[in-house]
Amino acid sequence: MKLSLGPLLYYWEKNKVEEFYHQAINSDAEIIYLGETVCSKRRELKPRDWLELADEIAKSGKEVVISTMALLQSPTEVKILRQYCENGHFSIEANDLGAVQILSENKVPFVCGPAINCYNASVLKLLTNKGMYRWVMPVELSKDWLIRTLDDCEKLGIRDQFEVEVFAHGHMPLAYSARCFTARSENKAKDDCELCCIKYPQGRITTTQEGQEVFVLNGIQTQSGSCYNLINELPDMSEIVDIARISPNHIDSLQVVNEYKERLTGQRDCCVLPPNESNGFWYAIPGLQTQL
Template identity: 70%
Template sequence: MKLALGPLLYYWEKQTVETFYQQALTSEADIIYLGETVCSKRRELKTRDWINLAKQLADAKKEVVLSSMALLEAPSEIKILRQICENGLFKVEANDLGAVQILAENKVPFVCGPAINCYNASVIKLLINKGMQRWVMPVELSRDWLIKILAECTQLGIREQFEVELFAHGHIPLAYSARCFTARSENKAKDDCKLCCIKYPVGRPATTQEDQQVFVLNGIQTQSGYCYNLLNDVPSMQGLVDIIRVSPSGTESFTSLQDYRAAVNGTGSPIQLASKECNGFWHKIAGFQTQQ
Protein backbone atom coordinates (compact mmCIF):
# COMPACT_ATOMS: atom_id res chain seq x y z
CA MET A 1 0.00 0.00 0.00
CA LYS A 2 1.05 3.56 -0.74
CA LEU A 3 0.70 6.54 1.59
CA ALA A 4 -0.92 9.84 0.63
CA LEU A 5 -0.86 13.26 2.27
CA GLY A 6 -4.33 14.67 1.61
CA PRO A 7 -5.11 18.26 0.65
CA LEU A 8 -4.72 20.88 3.38
CA LEU A 9 -8.22 21.50 4.73
CA TYR A 10 -7.38 24.45 6.97
CA TYR A 11 -6.42 28.06 6.27
CA TRP A 12 -2.74 28.73 7.01
CA GLU A 13 -0.50 31.67 6.22
CA LYS A 14 1.48 31.30 3.00
CA GLN A 15 4.85 30.89 4.74
CA THR A 16 3.45 28.16 6.99
CA VAL A 17 2.09 26.28 3.97
CA GLU A 18 5.37 26.54 2.07
CA THR A 19 7.39 25.38 5.09
CA PHE A 20 5.03 22.46 5.60
CA TYR A 21 5.44 21.25 2.03
CA GLN A 22 9.20 21.69 2.17
CA GLN A 23 9.09 19.12 4.95
CA ALA A 24 6.79 16.99 2.83
CA LEU A 25 9.57 16.67 0.25
CA THR A 26 11.34 14.14 2.47
CA SER A 27 8.26 12.64 4.14
CA GLU A 28 6.96 9.09 3.84
CA ALA A 29 4.15 10.25 1.54
CA ASP A 30 4.20 8.66 -1.91
CA ILE A 31 1.34 10.90 -3.10
CA ILE A 32 0.69 14.52 -2.14
CA TYR A 33 -2.56 16.37 -2.80
CA LEU A 34 -2.41 20.16 -3.18
CA GLY A 35 -4.97 22.93 -3.43
CA GLU A 36 -7.88 24.66 -1.74
CA THR A 37 -10.90 22.39 -1.30
CA VAL A 38 -13.00 24.33 1.23
CA CYS A 39 -13.35 28.08 0.51
CA SER A 40 -12.32 30.24 -2.45
CA LYS A 41 -11.78 33.23 -0.16
CA ARG A 42 -8.68 31.54 1.18
CA ARG A 43 -6.20 33.15 -1.18
CA GLU A 44 -2.89 33.00 0.68
CA LEU A 45 -1.83 30.78 -2.23
CA LYS A 46 -3.09 31.31 -5.76
CA THR A 47 -3.45 28.55 -8.36
CA ARG A 48 0.01 29.34 -9.78
CA ASP A 49 1.50 29.02 -6.27
CA TRP A 50 -0.01 25.56 -5.85
CA ILE A 51 1.33 24.53 -9.27
CA ASN A 52 4.81 25.81 -8.39
CA LEU A 53 4.70 23.76 -5.19
CA ALA A 54 3.53 20.78 -7.23
CA LYS A 55 6.55 21.08 -9.52
CA GLN A 56 8.93 21.10 -6.54
CA LEU A 57 7.31 18.01 -5.07
CA ALA A 58 7.29 16.25 -8.43
CA ASP A 59 11.02 16.95 -8.77
CA ALA A 60 11.42 15.10 -5.44
CA LYS A 61 9.75 12.07 -7.05
CA LYS A 62 6.42 12.53 -5.31
CA GLU A 63 3.21 11.87 -7.20
CA VAL A 64 1.28 15.14 -7.11
CA VAL A 65 -2.48 15.59 -7.47
CA LEU A 66 -4.25 18.98 -7.60
CA SER A 67 -7.49 18.98 -5.62
CA SER A 68 -10.60 20.94 -6.58
CA MET A 69 -13.16 22.55 -4.29
CA ALA A 70 -16.12 20.56 -3.02
CA LEU A 71 -18.72 23.35 -3.18
CA LEU A 72 -18.69 25.99 -5.92
CA GLU A 73 -20.96 29.02 -5.64
CA ALA A 74 -19.68 31.67 -8.07
CA PRO A 75 -18.50 32.01 -11.71
CA SER A 76 -15.03 33.01 -10.43
CA GLU A 77 -14.77 29.65 -8.69
CA ILE A 78 -15.62 27.84 -11.92
CA LYS A 79 -12.86 29.80 -13.64
CA ILE A 80 -10.34 28.57 -11.07
CA LEU A 81 -11.72 25.05 -11.40
CA ARG A 82 -11.03 25.14 -15.14
CA GLN A 83 -7.47 26.33 -14.49
CA ILE A 84 -6.91 23.34 -12.23
CA CYS A 85 -8.55 20.82 -14.55
CA GLU A 86 -6.68 22.15 -17.58
CA ASN A 87 -3.27 22.53 -15.88
CA GLY A 88 -1.73 20.06 -18.34
CA LEU A 89 0.87 18.69 -15.91
CA PHE A 90 -0.76 17.01 -12.93
CA LYS A 91 -3.61 14.66 -12.20
CA VAL A 92 -6.67 16.24 -10.58
CA GLU A 93 -8.81 15.16 -7.63
CA ALA A 94 -12.41 15.99 -8.54
CA ASN A 95 -14.48 16.87 -5.49
CA ASP A 96 -17.68 17.72 -7.31
CA LEU A 97 -19.38 16.58 -10.51
CA GLY A 98 -18.61 19.86 -12.26
CA ALA A 99 -14.94 18.96 -12.08
CA VAL A 100 -15.72 15.46 -13.34
CA GLN A 101 -17.51 16.95 -16.35
CA ILE A 102 -14.67 19.32 -17.25
CA LEU A 103 -12.06 16.57 -16.86
CA ALA A 104 -14.14 14.16 -18.95
CA GLU A 105 -14.57 16.77 -21.70
CA ASN A 106 -10.82 17.23 -21.80
CA LYS A 107 -10.17 13.46 -21.55
CA VAL A 108 -7.99 13.97 -18.46
CA PRO A 109 -7.68 11.02 -16.02
CA PHE A 110 -8.75 11.94 -12.50
CA VAL A 111 -9.15 10.92 -8.87
CA CYS A 112 -12.70 10.81 -7.49
CA GLY A 113 -12.45 12.64 -4.15
CA PRO A 114 -14.30 11.71 -0.94
CA ALA A 115 -16.72 14.63 -1.28
CA ILE A 116 -18.44 12.94 -4.24
CA ASN A 117 -21.28 10.65 -3.17
CA CYS A 118 -20.21 7.39 -4.79
CA TYR A 119 -21.74 4.46 -2.96
CA ASN A 120 -22.06 1.59 -5.43
CA ALA A 121 -20.38 -0.18 -8.32
CA SER A 122 -22.70 1.31 -10.94
CA VAL A 123 -21.56 4.84 -10.09
CA ILE A 124 -17.95 3.68 -10.03
CA LYS A 125 -18.41 2.24 -13.54
CA LEU A 126 -19.92 5.54 -14.71
CA LEU A 127 -16.94 7.46 -13.32
CA ILE A 128 -14.46 5.04 -14.87
CA ASN A 129 -16.08 5.68 -18.24
CA LYS A 130 -15.45 9.40 -17.67
CA GLY A 131 -11.79 8.85 -16.84
CA MET A 132 -11.56 7.99 -13.14
CA GLN A 133 -8.42 6.09 -12.19
CA ARG A 134 -8.67 6.29 -8.39
CA TRP A 135 -11.62 6.28 -6.02
CA VAL A 136 -11.33 7.84 -2.58
CA MET A 137 -14.02 6.07 -0.59
CA PRO A 138 -16.61 8.33 1.12
CA VAL A 139 -15.46 8.76 4.69
CA GLU A 140 -18.55 7.27 6.36
CA LEU A 141 -18.37 3.90 4.62
CA SER A 142 -17.25 0.77 6.47
CA ARG A 143 -14.91 -2.07 5.63
CA ASP A 144 -17.94 -4.33 5.09
CA TRP A 145 -19.39 -1.84 2.59
CA LEU A 146 -16.06 -1.65 0.78
CA ILE A 147 -15.90 -5.44 0.49
CA LYS A 148 -19.42 -5.47 -0.96
CA ILE A 149 -18.70 -2.70 -3.49
CA LEU A 150 -15.45 -4.30 -4.67
CA ALA A 151 -17.21 -7.64 -5.10
CA GLU A 152 -19.79 -5.90 -7.30
CA CYS A 153 -16.97 -4.27 -9.27
CA THR A 154 -15.41 -7.68 -9.83
CA GLN A 155 -18.74 -8.95 -11.19
CA LEU A 156 -18.85 -5.98 -13.57
CA GLY A 157 -15.28 -6.64 -14.68
CA ILE A 158 -13.99 -3.22 -13.61
CA ARG A 159 -12.14 -3.96 -10.36
CA GLU A 160 -8.69 -3.74 -11.97
CA GLN A 161 -9.44 -0.40 -13.61
CA PHE A 162 -9.14 1.81 -10.52
CA GLU A 163 -7.27 2.21 -7.24
CA VAL A 164 -8.96 2.48 -3.84
CA GLU A 165 -7.85 5.21 -1.45
CA LEU A 166 -9.02 5.43 2.16
CA PHE A 167 -9.18 8.52 4.40
CA ALA A 168 -7.54 6.98 7.47
CA HIS A 169 -6.25 9.77 9.69
CA GLY A 170 -7.47 13.24 10.63
CA HIS A 171 -10.67 15.09 11.46
CA ILE A 172 -13.23 13.74 9.01
CA PRO A 173 -14.96 16.14 6.59
CA LEU A 174 -18.62 15.38 7.30
CA ALA A 175 -20.57 18.12 5.49
CA TYR A 176 -20.37 21.33 3.47
CA SER A 177 -22.75 24.28 3.61
CA ALA A 178 -23.30 27.55 1.79
CA ARG A 179 -22.99 29.17 5.23
CA CYS A 180 -19.68 29.72 7.01
CA PHE A 181 -19.87 28.30 10.51
CA THR A 182 -16.55 29.77 11.63
CA ALA A 183 -17.72 33.28 10.71
CA ARG A 184 -21.07 32.60 12.36
CA SER A 185 -19.32 31.54 15.57
CA GLU A 186 -17.73 35.01 15.68
CA ASN A 187 -21.00 36.78 14.83
CA LYS A 188 -19.69 37.76 11.40
CA ALA A 189 -21.52 37.60 8.10
CA LYS A 190 -20.08 35.25 5.51
CA ASP A 191 -19.56 38.12 3.06
CA ASP A 192 -17.67 40.04 5.72
CA CYS A 193 -15.89 37.18 7.48
CA LYS A 194 -12.50 38.94 7.73
CA LEU A 195 -11.01 35.51 6.90
CA CYS A 196 -11.34 34.69 10.58
CA CYS A 197 -10.71 30.97 9.99
CA ILE A 198 -6.98 31.74 9.68
CA LYS A 199 -7.02 32.11 13.47
CA TYR A 200 -7.94 28.43 13.82
CA PRO A 201 -5.14 26.38 12.18
CA VAL A 202 -6.84 23.09 13.04
CA GLY A 203 -10.42 24.36 13.00
CA ARG A 204 -12.61 25.64 15.84
CA PRO A 205 -13.95 22.97 18.25
CA ALA A 206 -17.70 22.83 18.90
CA THR A 207 -18.71 21.16 22.16
CA THR A 208 -21.92 20.04 23.81
CA GLN A 209 -23.16 21.34 27.16
CA GLU A 210 -21.47 18.29 28.65
CA ASP A 211 -18.18 19.53 27.14
CA GLN A 212 -17.94 16.72 24.56
CA GLN A 213 -16.20 17.87 21.37
CA VAL A 214 -18.67 16.70 18.74
CA PHE A 215 -17.58 18.78 15.74
CA VAL A 216 -14.79 20.96 14.43
CA LEU A 217 -15.87 24.06 12.49
CA ASN A 218 -13.71 24.76 9.45
CA GLY A 219 -15.31 27.52 7.41
CA ILE A 220 -18.15 26.03 5.38
CA GLN A 221 -16.94 22.55 6.30
CA THR A 222 -18.07 20.62 9.37
CA GLN A 223 -15.58 18.01 10.58
CA SER A 224 -15.72 15.27 13.17
CA GLY A 225 -14.91 16.36 16.68
CA TYR A 226 -12.65 13.37 17.20
CA CYS A 227 -9.62 12.54 15.07
CA TYR A 228 -10.12 9.47 12.88
CA ASN A 229 -7.26 7.02 13.39
CA LEU A 230 -7.12 3.68 11.55
CA LEU A 231 -3.49 2.88 12.39
CA ASN A 232 -4.43 -0.36 14.17
CA ASP A 233 -6.68 -1.32 11.26
CA VAL A 234 -4.01 -1.35 8.54
CA PRO A 235 -3.85 -5.20 8.50
CA SER A 236 -7.61 -5.31 7.78
CA MET A 237 -7.05 -3.12 4.70
CA GLN A 238 -4.85 -5.67 2.94
CA GLY A 239 -6.27 -6.69 -0.42
CA LEU A 240 -8.90 -3.93 -0.25
CA VAL A 241 -7.08 -0.60 -0.03
CA ASP A 242 -4.29 0.58 -2.33
CA ILE A 243 -3.60 3.98 -0.74
CA ILE A 244 -3.91 5.24 2.85
CA ARG A 245 -4.60 8.96 3.27
CA VAL A 246 -3.38 11.10 6.16
CA SER A 247 -5.05 14.52 6.34
CA PRO A 248 -2.65 17.38 7.23
CA SER A 249 -3.01 18.96 10.66
CA GLY A 250 0.55 20.18 11.25
CA THR A 251 4.05 18.73 11.41
CA GLU A 252 2.72 15.81 13.48
CA SER A 253 1.23 14.56 10.19
CA PHE A 254 4.71 13.49 9.15
CA THR A 255 5.04 11.38 12.31
CA SER A 256 1.67 9.82 11.48
CA LEU A 257 2.94 8.97 8.01
CA GLN A 258 5.97 7.25 9.58
CA ASP A 259 3.64 5.25 11.85
CA TYR A 260 1.51 4.15 8.90
CA ARG A 261 4.61 3.19 6.92
CA ALA A 262 5.69 0.97 9.81
CA ALA A 263 2.21 -0.57 9.97
CA VAL A 264 2.20 -1.24 6.22
CA ASN A 265 5.66 -2.84 6.48
CA GLY A 266 4.58 -4.93 9.46
CA THR A 267 7.14 -3.37 11.79
CA GLY A 268 4.75 -1.26 13.88
CA SER A 269 2.93 -2.16 17.09
CA PRO A 270 -0.73 -1.67 18.00
CA ILE A 271 -1.49 1.54 19.91
CA GLN A 272 -4.11 2.57 22.44
CA LEU A 273 -6.26 5.21 20.76
CA ALA A 274 -6.47 8.49 22.67
CA SER A 275 -9.71 9.73 24.24
CA LYS A 276 -10.36 12.10 21.33
CA GLU A 277 -9.64 9.57 18.58
CA CYS A 278 -12.10 7.25 16.88
CA ASN A 279 -12.40 4.55 14.21
CA GLY A 280 -16.13 3.86 14.24
CA PHE A 281 -17.03 4.23 10.57
CA TRP A 282 -14.54 1.56 9.44
CA HIS A 283 -16.06 -0.88 11.94
CA LYS A 284 -19.68 -0.12 11.01
CA ILE A 285 -20.50 1.48 14.34
CA ALA A 286 -21.20 5.10 15.34
CA GLY A 287 -18.46 7.25 13.82
CA PHE A 288 -17.30 8.82 17.08
CA GLN A 289 -16.92 5.44 18.79
CA THR A 290 -13.74 3.40 19.07
CA GLN A 291 -13.18 -0.31 18.63
CA GLN A 292 -9.81 -1.18 20.11
Protein backbone atom coordinates in the same frame (compact mmCIF):
# COMPACT_ATOMS: atom_id res chain seq x y z
CA MET B 1 -0.15 -0.18 0.20
CA LYS B 2 0.91 3.41 -0.47
CA LEU B 3 0.51 6.40 1.83
CA SER B 4 -0.86 9.73 0.68
CA LEU B 5 -0.95 13.18 2.24
CA GLY B 6 -4.40 14.63 1.61
CA PRO B 7 -5.04 18.28 0.73
CA LEU B 8 -4.67 20.78 3.56
CA LEU B 9 -8.23 21.47 4.75
CA TYR B 10 -7.40 24.43 7.00
CA TYR B 11 -6.38 28.03 6.38
CA TRP B 12 -2.69 28.59 7.15
CA GLU B 13 -0.38 31.48 6.39
CA LYS B 14 1.59 31.06 3.18
CA ASN B 15 4.98 30.59 4.83
CA LYS B 16 3.60 27.85 7.08
CA VAL B 17 2.06 26.04 4.10
CA GLU B 18 5.34 26.19 2.16
CA GLU B 19 7.33 25.04 5.19
CA PHE B 20 5.00 22.09 5.67
CA TYR B 21 5.23 20.89 2.07
CA HIS B 22 8.99 21.37 1.91
CA GLN B 23 9.18 18.99 4.87
CA ALA B 24 6.68 16.66 3.19
CA ILE B 25 9.15 16.12 0.35
CA ASN B 26 11.26 14.07 2.77
CA SER B 27 8.34 12.22 4.35
CA ASP B 28 7.13 8.66 3.69
CA ALA B 29 4.10 9.94 1.76
CA GLU B 30 4.31 8.69 -1.82
CA ILE B 31 1.36 10.78 -3.05
CA ILE B 32 0.77 14.43 -2.12
CA TYR B 33 -2.47 16.29 -2.80
CA LEU B 34 -2.31 20.08 -3.10
CA GLY B 35 -4.85 22.88 -3.40
CA GLU B 36 -7.71 24.68 -1.68
CA THR B 37 -10.78 22.49 -1.33
CA VAL B 38 -12.90 24.42 1.19
CA CYS B 39 -13.21 28.17 0.45
CA SER B 40 -12.12 30.31 -2.50
CA LYS B 41 -11.60 33.31 -0.20
CA ARG B 42 -8.56 31.59 1.24
CA ARG B 43 -5.96 33.17 -1.03
CA GLU B 44 -2.70 32.92 0.88
CA LEU B 45 -1.64 30.71 -2.03
CA LYS B 46 -3.06 31.50 -5.45
CA PRO B 47 -3.45 28.90 -8.23
CA ARG B 48 -0.05 29.81 -9.65
CA ASP B 49 1.56 29.28 -6.22
CA TRP B 50 -0.01 25.84 -5.86
CA LEU B 51 1.18 24.79 -9.32
CA GLU B 52 4.70 26.06 -8.65
CA LEU B 53 4.74 24.13 -5.38
CA ALA B 54 3.51 21.06 -7.26
CA ASP B 55 6.41 21.39 -9.71
CA GLU B 56 8.87 21.54 -6.84
CA ILE B 57 7.44 18.47 -5.07
CA ALA B 58 7.18 16.46 -8.30
CA LYS B 59 10.93 16.88 -8.86
CA SER B 60 11.48 14.77 -5.74
CA GLY B 61 9.81 11.82 -7.46
CA LYS B 62 6.54 11.92 -5.54
CA GLU B 63 3.17 11.78 -7.28
CA VAL B 64 1.40 15.15 -7.07
CA VAL B 65 -2.36 15.59 -7.47
CA ILE B 66 -4.20 18.94 -7.53
CA SER B 67 -7.43 18.88 -5.49
CA THR B 68 -10.43 21.00 -6.46
CA MET B 69 -13.09 22.64 -4.32
CA ALA B 70 -16.10 20.69 -3.10
CA LEU B 71 -18.60 23.54 -3.41
CA LEU B 72 -18.41 26.11 -6.21
CA GLN B 73 -20.64 29.19 -6.00
CA SER B 74 -19.40 31.76 -8.54
CA PRO B 75 -18.18 32.07 -12.16
CA THR B 76 -14.73 33.01 -10.83
CA GLU B 77 -14.50 29.71 -8.97
CA VAL B 78 -15.46 27.82 -12.13
CA LYS B 79 -12.75 29.72 -14.03
CA ILE B 80 -10.14 28.64 -11.49
CA LEU B 81 -11.47 25.08 -11.66
CA ARG B 82 -10.91 25.05 -15.42
CA GLN B 83 -7.42 26.43 -14.92
CA TYR B 84 -6.57 23.49 -12.68
CA CYS B 85 -8.28 20.88 -14.86
CA GLU B 86 -6.47 22.14 -17.96
CA ASN B 87 -3.02 22.52 -16.36
CA GLY B 88 -1.68 19.88 -18.77
CA HIS B 89 0.74 18.29 -16.33
CA PHE B 90 -0.68 17.22 -12.95
CA SER B 91 -3.50 14.85 -12.16
CA ILE B 92 -6.68 16.26 -10.62
CA GLU B 93 -8.74 15.13 -7.65
CA ALA B 94 -12.31 16.06 -8.57
CA ASN B 95 -14.41 16.97 -5.55
CA ASP B 96 -17.57 17.89 -7.42
CA LEU B 97 -19.27 16.72 -10.61
CA GLY B 98 -18.44 19.97 -12.40
CA ALA B 99 -14.79 18.99 -12.27
CA VAL B 100 -15.65 15.47 -13.44
CA GLN B 101 -17.48 16.93 -16.44
CA ILE B 102 -14.61 19.24 -17.44
CA LEU B 103 -12.04 16.48 -17.08
CA SER B 104 -14.20 14.02 -19.00
CA GLU B 105 -14.72 16.49 -21.85
CA ASN B 106 -10.94 16.96 -22.08
CA LYS B 107 -10.32 13.21 -21.75
CA VAL B 108 -8.12 13.75 -18.68
CA PRO B 109 -7.92 10.83 -16.16
CA PHE B 110 -8.82 11.89 -12.62
CA VAL B 111 -9.15 10.93 -8.97
CA CYS B 112 -12.68 10.89 -7.56
CA GLY B 113 -12.43 12.72 -4.23
CA PRO B 114 -14.28 11.85 -0.99
CA ALA B 115 -16.65 14.82 -1.34
CA ILE B 116 -18.42 13.15 -4.27
CA ASN B 117 -21.27 10.94 -3.07
CA CYS B 118 -20.29 7.66 -4.70
CA TYR B 119 -21.90 4.75 -2.90
CA ASN B 120 -22.25 1.83 -5.31
CA ALA B 121 -20.67 -0.05 -8.19
CA SER B 122 -23.01 1.46 -10.80
CA VAL B 123 -21.76 4.96 -10.01
CA LEU B 124 -18.18 3.72 -10.01
CA LYS B 125 -18.75 2.26 -13.48
CA LEU B 126 -20.11 5.61 -14.67
CA LEU B 127 -17.06 7.40 -13.27
CA THR B 128 -14.55 4.94 -14.73
CA ASN B 129 -16.20 5.47 -18.12
CA LYS B 130 -15.55 9.18 -17.67
CA GLY B 131 -11.88 8.64 -16.83
CA MET B 132 -11.60 7.90 -13.10
CA TYR B 133 -8.45 5.93 -12.25
CA ARG B 134 -8.60 6.27 -8.45
CA TRP B 135 -11.53 6.44 -6.04
CA VAL B 136 -11.34 7.95 -2.56
CA MET B 137 -14.14 6.30 -0.57
CA PRO B 138 -16.55 8.66 1.26
CA VAL B 139 -15.34 8.98 4.84
CA GLU B 140 -18.45 7.62 6.58
CA LEU B 141 -18.47 4.20 4.90
CA SER B 142 -17.29 0.92 6.40
CA LYS B 143 -14.96 -1.93 5.57
CA ASP B 144 -17.90 -4.31 4.98
CA TRP B 145 -19.55 -1.80 2.68
CA LEU B 146 -16.31 -1.44 0.73
CA ILE B 147 -15.92 -5.21 0.35
CA ARG B 148 -19.48 -5.59 -0.95
CA THR B 149 -19.04 -2.71 -3.38
CA LEU B 150 -15.78 -4.08 -4.74
CA ASP B 151 -17.40 -7.49 -5.16
CA ASP B 152 -20.11 -5.78 -7.22
CA CYS B 153 -17.38 -4.09 -9.26
CA GLU B 154 -15.88 -7.51 -10.01
CA LYS B 155 -19.25 -8.63 -11.37
CA LEU B 156 -19.40 -5.52 -13.57
CA GLY B 157 -15.86 -6.18 -14.81
CA ILE B 158 -14.44 -2.84 -13.64
CA ARG B 159 -12.55 -3.73 -10.46
CA ASP B 160 -9.16 -3.58 -12.17
CA GLN B 161 -9.84 -0.15 -13.68
CA PHE B 162 -9.30 1.97 -10.56
CA GLU B 163 -7.35 2.19 -7.30
CA VAL B 164 -9.03 2.45 -3.90
CA GLU B 165 -7.95 5.15 -1.45
CA VAL B 166 -9.32 5.43 2.10
CA PHE B 167 -9.29 8.42 4.45
CA ALA B 168 -7.32 6.86 7.32
CA HIS B 169 -6.30 9.68 9.65
CA GLY B 170 -7.59 13.14 10.49
CA HIS B 171 -10.78 15.01 11.34
CA MET B 172 -13.29 13.73 8.80
CA PRO B 173 -15.19 16.20 6.57
CA LEU B 174 -18.79 15.23 7.33
CA ALA B 175 -20.79 17.98 5.62
CA TYR B 176 -20.53 21.09 3.46
CA SER B 177 -22.79 24.12 3.45
CA ALA B 178 -23.14 27.39 1.56
CA ARG B 179 -22.94 29.04 4.99
CA CYS B 180 -19.64 29.64 6.79
CA PHE B 181 -19.88 28.22 10.27
CA THR B 182 -16.58 29.70 11.44
CA ALA B 183 -17.76 33.20 10.52
CA ARG B 184 -21.13 32.55 12.15
CA SER B 185 -19.43 31.44 15.35
CA GLU B 186 -17.88 34.92 15.50
CA ASN B 187 -21.17 36.64 14.61
CA LYS B 188 -19.82 37.66 11.22
CA ALA B 189 -21.55 37.46 7.85
CA LYS B 190 -19.99 35.12 5.30
CA ASP B 191 -19.41 37.99 2.85
CA ASP B 192 -17.69 39.99 5.59
CA CYS B 193 -15.90 37.18 7.40
CA GLU B 194 -12.54 38.99 7.65
CA LEU B 195 -10.97 35.57 6.88
CA CYS B 196 -11.39 34.72 10.56
CA CYS B 197 -10.72 31.01 9.96
CA ILE B 198 -7.00 31.76 9.73
CA LYS B 199 -7.15 32.17 13.52
CA TYR B 200 -8.10 28.49 13.82
CA PRO B 201 -5.32 26.52 12.08
CA GLN B 202 -6.89 23.26 13.25
CA GLY B 203 -10.50 24.38 12.96
CA ARG B 204 -12.76 25.57 15.78
CA ILE B 205 -13.89 22.87 18.20
CA THR B 206 -17.52 22.70 19.32
CA THR B 207 -18.55 20.87 22.46
CA THR B 208 -21.70 19.65 24.13
CA GLN B 209 -22.85 21.14 27.43
CA GLU B 210 -21.06 18.22 29.07
CA GLY B 211 -17.80 19.22 27.41
CA GLN B 212 -17.61 16.46 24.81
CA GLU B 213 -15.93 17.51 21.55
CA VAL B 214 -18.44 16.63 18.83
CA PHE B 215 -17.55 18.72 15.77
CA VAL B 216 -14.82 20.91 14.33
CA LEU B 217 -15.94 24.00 12.40
CA ASN B 218 -13.78 24.71 9.36
CA GLY B 219 -15.39 27.39 7.21
CA ILE B 220 -18.22 25.79 5.21
CA GLN B 221 -17.03 22.38 6.34
CA THR B 222 -18.22 20.50 9.42
CA GLN B 223 -15.70 17.91 10.59
CA SER B 224 -15.75 15.14 13.16
CA GLY B 225 -14.78 16.18 16.67
CA SER B 226 -12.62 13.10 17.15
CA CYS B 227 -9.65 12.30 14.96
CA TYR B 228 -10.21 9.25 12.75
CA ASN B 229 -7.33 6.80 13.06
CA LEU B 230 -7.04 3.50 11.19
CA ILE B 231 -3.40 2.76 12.02
CA ASN B 232 -4.32 -0.53 13.72
CA GLU B 233 -6.38 -1.61 10.71
CA LEU B 234 -3.62 -1.16 8.12
CA PRO B 235 -2.61 -4.86 7.83
CA ASP B 236 -6.21 -5.92 7.08
CA MET B 237 -6.83 -2.91 4.86
CA SER B 238 -3.94 -3.82 2.58
CA GLU B 239 -6.01 -6.67 1.12
CA ILE B 240 -8.64 -4.30 -0.34
CA VAL B 241 -7.13 -0.79 -0.17
CA ASP B 242 -4.35 0.56 -2.36
CA ILE B 243 -3.72 3.88 -0.61
CA ALA B 244 -4.23 5.14 2.96
CA ARG B 245 -4.73 8.91 3.27
CA ILE B 246 -3.43 11.04 6.13
CA SER B 247 -5.21 14.41 6.28
CA PRO B 248 -2.84 17.07 7.68
CA ASN B 249 -4.08 19.22 10.53
CA HIS B 250 -0.79 20.41 12.01
CA ILE B 251 2.89 20.50 11.18
CA ASP B 252 3.39 17.23 13.11
CA SER B 253 1.10 15.37 10.70
CA LEU B 254 4.21 14.25 8.86
CA GLN B 255 5.16 12.25 11.96
CA VAL B 256 1.81 10.46 11.59
CA VAL B 257 2.82 9.49 8.04
CA ASN B 258 6.04 8.01 9.39
CA GLU B 259 4.13 6.08 12.08
CA TYR B 260 1.81 4.64 9.42
CA LYS B 261 4.84 3.58 7.40
CA GLU B 262 6.28 1.82 10.45
CA ARG B 263 2.98 0.00 10.96
CA LEU B 264 2.95 -1.12 7.33
CA THR B 265 6.51 -2.42 7.50
CA GLY B 266 5.94 -4.25 10.80
CA GLN B 267 8.09 -1.90 12.90
CA ARG B 268 5.09 -0.73 14.98
CA ASP B 269 2.62 -2.92 16.85
CA CYS B 270 -1.10 -2.44 17.39
CA CYS B 271 -1.74 0.39 19.85
CA VAL B 272 -4.54 1.69 22.08
CA LEU B 273 -6.10 4.81 20.57
CA PRO B 274 -6.25 7.87 22.84
CA PRO B 275 -9.70 9.15 23.96
CA ASN B 276 -9.84 11.85 21.25
CA GLU B 277 -9.34 9.34 18.41
CA SER B 278 -11.76 6.78 16.95
CA ASN B 279 -12.28 4.24 14.17
CA GLY B 280 -16.04 3.69 14.40
CA PHE B 281 -17.10 4.23 10.79
CA TRP B 282 -14.69 1.55 9.53
CA TYR B 283 -16.59 -0.96 11.67
CA ALA B 284 -20.08 0.37 10.79
CA ILE B 285 -20.65 1.65 14.33
CA PRO B 286 -21.14 5.27 15.48
CA GLY B 287 -18.19 7.36 14.39
CA LEU B 288 -17.38 8.55 17.91
CA GLN B 289 -16.88 4.99 19.10
CA THR B 290 -13.75 2.90 18.94
CA GLN B 291 -13.56 -0.78 18.05
CA LEU B 292 -10.74 -2.34 20.04
